[in-house]
Every structure is written in C-alpha cells, then in structure tokens.
Amino acid sequence: MSQMKNNQNSFSDEELKKKKRISLIKTLIWIGIIIAAIICLIPFYSMIITSTHANSEITRKLLLVPGDRLLANYERLVDVVPIWRGFVNSLIITVISTIIGLYFSALGGYGFSKYNFKGNPILFAAVLATMMVPGQLGIIGFYRLMNEFGLLNTYWPLILPSVSNAFALFFFKQVADASVPKEMMESARIDGCRELNIFHRIALPLMGPSLATLGIFLFISKWNEFLQPMIILFDQELQTLPVLIASVRSQFNVDYGAQYVGIVISIIPILIVFALFSKQIIGNVMAGAIKE
Amino acid sequence: MFGTKINKDPHGYYFIAPFFISFFIFGLGPILYSFYLSFTNWTGFDQPEFIGLANYERLIQDTVFLKSISNTLIIWIFSIIPQLTIALTLALILHEKFIRGRHLFHAIFYFPNIITPITIGVMFALMFDWQTGSINQFLLSIGIINEPIYWLNDPWLARIIVALTMMFQNFGFNMLVFLAGLQAIPKDLYEAAEIDGASRVQTALRITIPLIRPVLIFTLITSVIGGLQIFDAPLMIGKGPDNSTLTMIMNLYEAAFVRYDYGYGATIAYGAFVVIAIATAITFMIPGVRKKREAK
Numbered sequence: 001m002s003q004m005k006n007n008q009n010s011f012s013d014e015e016l017k018k019k020k021r022i023s024l025i026k027t028l029i030w031i032g033i034i035i036a037a038i039i040c041l042i043p044f045y046s047m048i049i050t051s052t053h054a055n056s057e058i059t060r061k062l063l064l065v066p067g068d069r070l071l072a073n074y075e076r077l078v079d080v081v082p083i084w085r086g087f088v089n090s091l092i093i094t095v096i097s098t099i100i101g102l103y104f105s106a107l108g109g110y111g112f113s114k115y116n117f118k119g120n121p122i123l124f125a126a127v128l129a130t131m132m133v134p135g136q137l138g139i140i141g142f143y144r145l146m147n148e149f150g151l152l153n154t155y156w157p158l159i160l161p162s163v164s165n166a167f168a169l170f171f172f173k174q175v176a177d178a179s180v181p182k183e184m185m186e187s188a189r190i191d192g193c194r195e196l197n198i199f200h201r202i203a204l205p206l207m208g209p210s211l212a213t214l215g216i217f218l219f220i221s222k223w224n225e226f227l228q229p230m231i232i233l234f235d236q237e238l239q240t241l242p243v244l245i246a247s248v249r250s251q252f253n254v255d256y257g258a259q260y261v262g263i264v265i266s267i268i269p270i271l272i273v274f275a276l277f278s279k280q281i282i283g284n285v286m287a288g289a290i291k292e
Numbered sequence: 293m294f295g296t297k298i299n300k301d302p303h304g305y306y307f308i309a310p311f312f313i314s315f316f317i318f319g320l321g322p323i324l325y326s327f328y329l330s331f332t333n334w335t336g337f338d339q340p341e342f343i344g345l346a347n348y349e350r351l352i353q354d355t356v357f358l359k360s361i362s363n364t365l366i367i368w369i370f371s372i373i374p375q376l377t378i379a380l381t382l383a384l385i386l387h388e389k390f391i392r393g394r395h396l397f398h399a400i401f402y403f404p405n406i407i408t409p410i411t412i413g414v415m416f417a418l419m420f421d422w423q424t425g426s427i428n429q430f431l432l433s434i435g436i437i438n439e440p441i442y443w444l445n446d447p448w449l450a451r452i453i454v455a456l457t458m459m460f461q462n463f464g465f466n467m468l469v470f471l472a473g474l475q476a477i478p479k480d481l482y483e484a485a486e487i488d489g490a491s492r493v494q495t496a497l498r499i500t501i502p503l504i505r506p507v508l509i510f511t512l513i514t515s516v517i518g519g520l521q522i523f524d525a526p527l528m529i530g531k532g533p534d535n536s537t538l539t540m541i542m543n544l545y546e547a548a549f550v551r552y553d554y555g556y557g558a559t560i561a562y563g564a565f566v567v568i569a570i571a572t573a574i575t576f577m578i579p580g581v582r583k584k585r586e587a588k
Contacts, residue, residue: 029388036401040401043460046419061429116304117305133319134564134565137323138320140322140326141322141325141327143548145321160314161314161319163310163311164311169311195306224409226524227524241408245408245410249414256418259414278398281406282399
C-alpha cells in the first residue's frame with residue numbers, strides 16, 4: 001500500500017518535471033523569436049535614427065537616439081532628386097498596371113476556363129511555358145523595339161506589358177474553374193446576355209476576393225521594378241522611385257545623411273500602409289501561396 | 293438543352309486574344325529580336341551589323357562571364373540554405389498553438405519582402421560601409437574589434453553580405469508560404485497521431501514534412517529561378533573586389549547599358565538563360581520533385 005503511494009508520488013513528480021521542462025522550452029522559444037524579430041527590425045530603426053544626424057556624427061559613432069538634422073538632410077536631398085515626384089510616378093504606373101493586369105488576366109483565365117475552343121489545351125500550355133522564361137532575356141530587344149516604336153521615355157512600355165502575365169492568367173483560370181458555375185452563364189445566355197457582359201456582370205464579381213489577392217502580388221512586383229524604368233525612361237521627372245533611390249546613392253557619394261533620408265522616404269509610406277493593412281496583405285499572400 | 297447546342301465557344305478566342313497580342317509584342321518579339329541582336333555588334337548608335345557567331349565565341353572565353361556564373365551560384369547557395377532553414381523553423385514555431393500575437397510576428401518577418409530591393413541593397417551597403425556603417429560602429433563600441441573591418445573589400449565577405457541581403461529580403465515570404473502549407477494539413481491527422489501515442493519528432497517526420505513537401509518543392513523551384521536572376525540589390529552593394537559579387541544579370545546590364553555593347557549584352561542574356569535552364573532542369577531531377585508535381 002505504502003509502496004503504491006510512493007509510486008504515485010514519484011509519478012506526479014516526474015509529471016511536474018516534464019511540465020517544467022516544457023515551459024522552459026516554451027520560454028526559450030519565445031526569447032528566440034523575439035530576438036529574431038528585433039534583429040529583423042534593427043536595420044530599419046538604425047536607418048531612421050541615422051537619417052536625423054549630421055554627416056560628421058554619422059561618420060564618427062554609433063547612433064541610437066534621434067538627432068535634429070533630419071530637415072537639413074532632407075533639404076539637400078530634395079534639392080537634387082525629385083523623390084516625391086518619383087513616388088507619385090511609381091504610384092501612377094503601378095496602379096494602372098495592376099488594374100490592367102488584373103482585368104486582362106481575369107479575362108484570359110476565364111476564357112481558358114469556360115470556353116471549349118479549338119486548341120485550348122495547347123494554347124494554355126503555351127501560356128504556362130512562357131512562365132519558365134526569365135524576364136531579362138528579351139530586355140535588349142525590348143529596348144530597341146521600343147526605340148523603333150518611338151516609345152522610349154514614355155510610360156507605355158512599362159504599363160502595356162502588364163496585359164500578358166502568365167502567372168496571373170494561370171491563377172485566374174483556377175479561380176474561374178472553382179468559383180464561376182456554368183449554369184449561371186447558361187441562364188444569363190438564355191436571358192439574352194452577351195458574352196462579354198456575362199464576364200463583367202457575373203464572372204468578375206464572383207472572382208472578387210481573388211482579384212484582391214492577386215492585386216497585392218501584382219502591385220508589389222510592379223512597384224519594385226527597376227531595370228525596365230531605368231532603361232526606358234531618361235527624364236528624371238518621369239523616373240520611378242527605385243531608380244531615384246539608386247541615383248541618390250551615386251549622386252550623394254559621401255553625403256550619408258541625404259542617402260539615409262532617401263531610404264527613409266522609400267520605407268515610411270510602405271510601413272504606414274503595411275501597418276494599416278498587414279492582416280489583409282499577409283492573409284492574401286498566404287491564400288495566394290496555397291493556390292500556386 | 294437548347295442553350296448548350298448554341299456554339300458559343302469561339303468567343304473564347306476574344307477573351308484570350310489580349311494576352312497573346314501583348315505577349316507577342318512585348319514578350320516573344322523582344323526575345324526573338326534579342327536572339328538576332330546576339331549575332332550582331334550593335335552599339336546603340338548605328339544599325340546592327342551581322343557578325344555571325346563571334347559574340348558566342350567571345351562569350352565562352354570571357355572570364356568575367358564565367359566568373360559571374362560562379363558568383364551567382366555561390367551567392368545563391370549561401371543565401372538559400374540558411375534562408376529556407378530559418379523560414380521553415382520560424383514557420384514551425386509560429387504554427388504552434390501557444391504562440392500569441394502571431395500576426396505581429398508574421399508582419400515583422402514579412403515586412404522586408406515588400407520593401408524595394410533597391411532600398412534593401414542601399415541599406416546593406418550603408419550598414420556595412422567600413423567607415424560609417426552601423427555594423428562596424430556597433431562592433432567597435434562593444435569592443436569586439438579595434439579597427440573597422442573593410443567588409444566589402446574581401447571577396448568572400450562581400451559575397452556573404454550579398455547573400456545576407458537576399459536572405460533578409462526573402463525569408464519572410466518563404467516563411468508565409470510554409471505556414472500556408474502547414475495550415476492546409478488537416479487537424480485530425482495530428483489528433484489521430486496523438487491518440488496513437490506518436491512522439492513530436494515522429495509526428496514531424498511522418499506527417500508534417502511529407503505533407504508540406506509540395507510546398508517545399510515549390511519554394512525550391514521558385515528560388516532557383518528567382519535566385520539566379522538577382523540583380524537590383526547586388527547592384528547597389530557593388531561589384532566587390534575583382535568582380536567577386538558581379539552577378540550574371542549585373543554583367544548583362546553593364547555590357548549593354550553601361551558599355552553600350554548591346555549585341556554582346558544580348559549574347560550574355562542567352563548565356564545566362566542557358567545557365568538558368570540547366571539549373572532548373574537539375575532541380576527537376578532531384579528525386580521526388582517531378583512525381584510530386586504530377587500528383588498535384
């Protein structure tokens with residue numbers, strides 16, 4: 001009897017030890033991810049803090065608290081590089097490209113999904129094959145062709161190619177397969193609706209949530225584009241933000257204060273948008289990741 | 293039914309036409325035209341002059357081109373192995389039930405991915421600047437080093453810094469992809485395993501890893517194709533001593549748009565394409581990759 005009691009005691013002791021060990025592991029994991037998160041944020045913090053100091057201080061020591069030279073650095077920067085103009089240019093190009101890309105990709109994906117025309121599988125395979133080709137392969141031919149068309153230094157070569165995005169079309173074919181029932185199209189046809197109207201009135205609204213998901217992907221990748229705008233556009237006034245940031249680096253060779261301000265301007269607006277919508281953005285990225 | 297008898301199908305061509313028209317003008321056209329230009333010596337000012345295979349002969353003897361291939365592969369390996377390890381570890385941790393404030397961590401780790409690569413490149417170049425960079429200032433102030441380290445003046449350190457930049461930019465995205473994969477695993481599988489008395493290691497090896505394998509393969513393939521095209525961020529960090537961080541696409545950019553040797557630039561583009569195609573083909577030869585893709 002007493003032995004049994006003893007046994008029970010030692011058992012609960014072991015249980016206790018196990019619990020303690022698990023909570024220790026949990027604490028360590030917590031500390032680990034908090035450290036990882038801090039490491040991830042430090043570069044941004046450091047950029048913002050450094051941008052508020054004079055060059056002489058930046059070169060001398062490690063800066064941890066804000067200084068008072070932000071405005072002076074900022075003024076030197078915007079005197080030479082129209083960085084806000086670049087921001088607006090980037091926004092214009094990106095928004096128009098995203099809308100065009102979404103519309104035509106949905107159109108194409110829906111076409112492949114719902115119409116049994118001759119050659120459908122072969123053409124669809126051709127679309128998928130274009131995904132395998134790296135983007136820079138045709139860049140020199142692209143440059144010369146745009147030159148022949150007289151489109152250099154305009155936004156057309158940056159916006160129009162958004163019409164054909166193989167990945168987006170592939171994505172929307174799957175969406176249309178899953179979320180646009182053929183019965184609804186049939187009944188709309190019987191009611192005398194024309195084909196394009198069926199797409200606009202029935203299919204597009206049904207694909208709505210996926211438009212948001214892919215819109216975020218298209219927006220980010222267009223916003224980040226660098227090589228195309230750099231070679232297509234010559235006027236600084238037309239240039240996009242990434243190209244201007246790159247030019248800040250070469251133009252303010254030793255003026256670190258101005259360089260840091262340039263970085264901050266390219267980060268802060270994104271940071272604000274992300275802080276407001278991060279839940280939706282991340283949710284959509286994860287949804288997109290599964291669909292891929 | 294009457295409705296199905298009406299043949300509406302040819303309408304499909306109108307729906308897919310914009311894609312193909314745009315693709316022919318802005319995609320395929322330039323690619324084929326580049327192929328033609330790769331046989332010319334076009335300097336951008338006069339008409340391209342056909343010179344046959346001369347550019348390709350030059351390419352296979354060009355030590356800078358060969359070096360750019362090995363640089364790109366080295367940087368890719370240095371960035372992809374730690375990147376996927378960290379992304380998978382973080383995804384497994386953040387998938388645990390006891391982690392609260394999960395969304396905040398998702399946001400922090402994903403944030404670098406939406407910043408323009410140019411900005412990330414300039415950031416790292418400034419951080420590792422040997423005179424003013426915060427890394428040296430930090431190491432000096434806590435007394436680990438006595439003199440600033442000239443990070444970007446050492447070929448291997450410079451490559452590692454470029455790899456670190458790519459890692460910093462992309463690990464969050466891969467983490468989200470892994471997390472999405474983990475969340476798609478049915479919960480009852482874990483419950484069944486728990487009832488059967490499987491240990492955590494067994495659960496991870498027998499359930500989690502096999503079921504997220506398609507996701508692992510997806511990230512592997514995208515990172516081969518994307519990782520070999522790295523350009524923006526390394527361009528900001530520079531070529532490194534003795535071209536040690538010159539990537540394939542940087543080399544293409546310099547030949548064409550800095551030295552105005554467009555014809556040879558087009559040849560470099562095709563050379564880089566062949567390298568990327570071979571790397572992708574090798575990835576598909578890894579046991580299990582093709583099978584899983586088909587099963588999907």
